[in-house]
Amino acid sequence: MIKRFFTIILMVFFASLFFPLVGLISDRDSVSSLAKDYLVQGRDDFGAANIVTAVVVSYRGLDTLGEVTVLFAAAAGISLVFKGLRNEGKDKKYRVNPPSEILRTGARVLLPLIFIFGVYIFINGHLTPGGGFQGGVVIASGILLAFFAGNIKELNHGFVTFIESAAGFSYVAVGLLGIWLAGGFLDPRFLPMGEFGSLFSAGAIPVIYSLIGLKVGSEMSGIIDAIRSY
């Protein structure tokens, strides 16, 4: 009872902290000065049509590197937890129903489309909404469907680990190339700008986002495999 009382006090405290903000802020008429600089210079600096991508990959590229690291740490933690479980519960065997006809046929039609869609999302991240994280997750959802439909029985761990570490290594290597050939770490301007709005434009931004997409896709597939194989 006393605990419930303290909970209500805490909720009221947070509500009184938060809800005065509602009255203070109305719709803004213009963006902040930093965002103004990004919007005006983003196109001339990097030739990226999608300014959010320019912010994520270049202006704040170091944050994205940290984000990829956090994602890797989480994936490693999940594999660790489930690996311990696998050794404990070796004798238990669950009966798995075979995939139905609808699932198998549907997967045969959908799988190529899902993988192509994922790749499309991450190589067009500088032109349209989307990017490496979204595309990588779409690819991992394709892997999940392939597991359900029985198209793959076992994920090749060596291959997945190789893709993941190669993509992570190349991401940092591209960042370092930016120091030597352009303005600074993760500066994408060492590749030609290309024509604004075309696929091969915006310097190395599509390269970086494709590497992020491969890394996220293989990490998520690793998580799915870790959970599945328990």
Added chain:
Amino acid sequence: MMTNLLFILAGALVLVGLWGILTRRNIFKIIIGFSLVDTGVHVFLVAIGYVKNGTAPIFDKEYSSLHSLLNTVDPIPSALVLTAIVIGLAVTALMLSFAVRLILKNRTLLVDGKKELKW
């Protein structure tokens, strides 16, 4: 107007999630509470970046930079939310795997028996 409505939604989501974290005893409901707090923070960040009648900060050839200044939302909160969503996904997956571990050890979904970290 729009920003205020979104702020109210964000605050309500955070409070509902906090209530779930503090009062529920089922571990899955606690994790759902964390997800709700997460979503509330995302809505809050997106609402901060909203500009009146703004559209997505994505240009095409005809769209000049000066014109875009008046008509796009702030791109920085959008980029932050992009980061936050991915981190939220990873943290939720990690919490769920710990939950599986706890459930297999205790054979129950409730966290009542856990005295180690109680306040």
